[in-house]
Every structure is written in structure tokens, then in C-alpha cells.
Amino acid sequence: MDNYPTSWAPRQNVVVVAWVISLFLLAGAVWLAFGGDVGGTLLTGMAMLSTGALALHGTLLRPRLAAGPDGILARTVGGAHRYSWTEARLRLRTTRRLGRDSVTLEVESGEHLLVFGRIDLGEDPRDVLDVLTALKGQALS
Incomplete structure (x- = not known):
């Protein structure tokens, strides 16, 4: 880590x-x-x-998601998954259920799709995406 x-x-x-x-x-x-x-x-x-x-x-499974200059590390029940910044696609998904919006962060790489919610991350997924986008921009520049 x-x-x-x-x-x-x-x-x-x-x-x-x-x-x-x-x-x-x-x-x-x-x-x-x-x-x-x-x-x-x-x-x-x-x-x-x-x-x-x-x-x-x-x-x-702590931490659930980690990021650094090399890319992303996601920990799941199936083990740790490492993705470089070039192979990881990040996006937010908003779903409306029972009159309430739920926002999740999706990390996609090839055939793998990992979905993280507020409880998984301990923060709002929108804030996490902002940090990840900034880190990705620094790493790829």
C-alpha cells in the first residue's frame, strides 16, 4: 500500500x-x-x-480503494485488483430508487467492473471521483 x-x-x-x-x-x-x-x-x-x-x-477489506501515481488498487472478496491509469475507466452512476438518488463510482477495466458506494468508500463517490481524476491527470501528464 x-x-x-x-x-x-x-x-x-x-x-x-x-x-x-x-x-x-x-x-x-x-x-x-x-x-x-x-x-x-x-x-x-x-x-x-x-x-x-x-x-x-x-x-x-481495508482500504477498499487506493490510488497513487501508478494507478488504482481495489480490494474485493476475490482479492486485490491493480489497474494502471491507462486501463482504468472511471465513471459515476446515479440510480433513483424509492424516490431517492444513489450515486456509485464504477471502475471498469476490460471485463472487470467494480462498483463502490458511499459505505464502501466512507465518502461521497463524487468527491472520490474528483480526487481520482486529479491523480490520473497528474500521472498521465
Whole structure:
């Protein structure tokens, strides 16, 4: 990561809250299990596993996106992906769902498409694109 001085990751406080919620859900599942509520235990356990998976994802895959003079490094469940500035295409995608706009940053290279949202980056994707565009301009000039 030394060659990538600028990076983005989920905010630390969001990850900590996800871990705390997971622990409360675990305690609730154990409580319900001792009370004999099989359905409640199953639902609470599934919620705990989902929240725990998101917390683990936010903990292990840090930073999610990094950029430097050489290009971009993106970390996903499938591993780290490195793209030079010449091969990476960057764009914003705005989607309207339930009356609300959602903005994502897309990094495309060949057959690979990586999509990052506000939670993944810890910042507004528009601001991240501005920084990436400036870095790309410096690297290619």
C-alpha cells in the first residue's frame, strides 16, 4: 500500500457499530434459544450472521480503494485488483430508487467492473471521483 498514498475505506465507526449490533443479536439469539423460541432464534441468528458478515467485510477489506501515481488498487472478496491509469475507466452512476438518488463510482477495466458506494468508500463517490481524476491527470501528464 506504500505506492498508494490516497485510500478510501468504510468509516471505522460504522464497522464498530456493525460489530456491536452483531454481538447484541448473538446475545438475543442465545436468550431466545434458552427460552425455547426456535423461530425467533433462527431469525435472530440469521440477522446476526448477516450483520457479522458485513462487519467482517468492512474490517478485513481495508482500504477498499487506493490510488497513487501508478494507478488504482481495489480490494474485493476475490482479492486485490491493480489497474494502471491507462486501463482504468472511471465513471459515476446515479440510480433513483424509492424516490431517492444513489450515486456509485464504477471502475471498469476490460471485463472487470467494480462498483463502490458511499459505505464502501466512507465518502461521497463524487468527491472520490474528483480526487481520482486529479491523480490520473497528474500521472498521465
